[in-house]
Amino acid sequence: MNRIKQYFKAKKAKIYEEDYKFLMNFLNEKELEYFNKLPVYEKRHSLDVCYYLIDKYGVEEYDLLKAAIFHDIGKIKAKITPTKKAIAVILKKIPFLANLLERPVYFLKVYYNHAEYGAEICKEIGLNERIVGIVRHHHDNNPKDENIIKLQEADEKN
Numbered sequence: 001m002n003r004i005k006q007y008f009k010a011k012k013a014k015i016y017e018e019d020y021k022f023l024m025n026f027l028n029e030k031e032l033e034y035f036n037k038l039p040v041y042e043k044r045h046s047l048d049v050c051y052y053l054i055d056k057y058g059v060e061e062y063d064l065l066k067a068a069i070f071h072d073i074g075k076i077k078a079k080i081t082p083t084k085k086a087i088a089v090i091l092k093k094i095p096f097l098a099n100l101l102e103r104p105v106y107f108l109k110v111y112y113n114h115a116e117y118g119a120e121i122c123k124e125i126g127l128n129e130r131i132v133g134i135v136r137h138h139h140d141n142n143p144k145d146e147n148i149i150k151l152q153e154a155d156e157k158n
């Protein structure tokens with residue numbers, strides 16, 4: 001999905017009754033507590049990534065589905081609104097400026113490093129090593145792990 005579409009989707013994101021039902025079944029209390037720290041548009045995105053994977057690959061890929069729910073959990077370390085996200089994405093296209101501003105501008109640091117932060121948070125939640133690994137590497141270039149390839153595809157389409 002292109003970035004402009006993603007921006008407007010985020011602006012009107014909602015969570016529905018059936019999403020809550022799914023989450024109550026799929027997550028334990030601690031996992032739910034962490035998931036609820038995400039802003040509504042990140043929850044919507046994570047759920048849509050997870051549903052996409054269920055539709056395409058089935059529910060037997062438990063670790064992949066958990067990783068989908070938590071892949072962007074690192075973003076809870078800062079308040080990253082859709083507008084700030086758009087700034088971070090545009091800035092990334094000017095690498096020297098992105099590198100320069102990443103240190104003083106906290107939300108940029110969190111956005112650019114959210115995969116790493118997310119992996120640490122997944123450990124804190126008690127998720128297994130495989131899930132932690134998928135989250136840590138979900139933005140790697142040319143991944144070899146089949147689960148990461150699937151997650152990147154789902155992330156891109158949602």
Ligand SMILES: [Fe+2]
Binds near residue numbers: 071114
């Ligand atoms: Fe991400």
